[in-house]
Amino acid sequence: MRVLIVEDEPDMAEAVRSALRLEAIAADVAGDGDTALELLAVNDYDIAVLDRDIPGPSGDEVAERIVAAGTGMPILMLTAADRLDDLATGFALGADDYLTKPFEMRELVLRLRSLDRRRAHHRAPVLEAAGLTLDPFRREVYRDGRYVALTRKQFAVLEVLMGADGGVVSAEELLEKAWDENADPFTNAVRITVSALRKRLGQPWLIVTVPGVGYRIEGSGSGG
Incomplete structure (x- = not known):
């Protein structure tokens, strides 16, 4: 599995990438919306992990671009907010799952594996x-x-x-x-x-x- 992490806090992004590596999940990091869109244009990712509040095009805008591309790539939103309206707008944009900060790395891994199993790929889970x-x-x-x-x-x-x-x-x-x-x-x-x-x-x-x-x-x- 290869994941794109869009997170503008370097320490958080590196912590996530290190945790995913321990689970044999390759991860690239983008610290802003422009970098995220550049990476999405040249690489194939299985899942995008998006912080909504990032410099440049926001996480919401990046999510809209992913959905518009029609690849079916699952999106997991990260946010410090925990309000119902934030969840609603995130899902309306096309997010498949949501995780509020702070979160346990193990929970992130479990959610990513769940999204990976649900992807509309021809490959069987086993x-x-x-x-x-x-x-x-x-x-x-x-x-x-x-x-x-x-x-x-x-x-x-x-x-x-x-x-x-x-x-x-x-x-x-x-x-x-x-x-x-x-x-x-x-x-x-x-x-x-x-x-x-x-x-x-x-x-x-x-x-x-x-x-x-x-x-x-x-x-x-x-x-x-």
Whole structure:
């Protein structure tokens, strides 16, 4: 999952990003409305977390732009206000959920996972391929019924690969979806993580390297 956090308080934004990283959720931060719109224009996000009171275009305006784009991206509003009329206007703008400050990071994570499950995507909540079962909510992976312990980053990479339904996923796409905007595009982190993930899953190897193209799960998708 990749999330855009729109929050103008640097300490709060970094605290949220750090908490999400611990849950294998990649997060980019925008401190104002203009930056948020720029990031939305060039990146694909699963969920937007919007503070309503930000410099430049307000959180409300950013929400309106997201809704107008028609992507179906869920929006979680953050606000210090707790008045019913604020909730009403937020939902009227297209917000899917609301969280008032201060809040517990665990609650934010639970709400994000709930929104992620409700997204209008074709992918099933539990992914299955080539004897693998990945449960995004419980953060569990099984191979042929055997539990496989993975690091947070290995889990995130496997989730992207399995979500491709047998298709080839490039290293660039893995870097985009499983890391955040601060990731070095020239890093070998993807290759190292995939190699470690392949070993964790065990033999016969399930992750196939397609030279010059990327990676895919062997034996999944319509192509077998």
